[in-house]
Amino acid sequence: MSNSLSQLNDHLFAQIDRLSATGLTAEQIDTEVKRAGAIVSVSDTIIDTAKTQLVAAKLFAEHGNHVLPMLPQIGSSTDIEGEKS
Incomplete structure (x- = not known):
């Protein structure tokens, strides 16, 4: 998965x-609605992270x-410059 x-x-x-x-049955619709809810929940988290x-x-x-010290998700300045910290 990409x-x-x-x-x-x-x-x-x-x-x-x-x-x-x-042509979906009531059960299939219910399954898809539940799947959609799960997808939306995960998607919201992914979008918030982005x-x-x-x-x-x-x-x-x-x-x-x-x-950079206030932005740990980016890393240290040496990481950005291509060196290991």
Whole structure:
């Protein structure tokens, strides 16, 4: 499985297609609704993480290396410069 927001988008639209399929039994609809709820829950977490990463990258771009101690998800400045810390 690919781990990209594009793939996530594909999964979300595939679930919409499954939810709107005609001829589903009540049991199948219930199963798809439960699956959709689980997908949405996980998707929300993935999207929130991506937003946090974007904010961190923006802070780094605007303020440089001195913000790195406050942004542990980016790593140390030596990691960014290509050296091991």
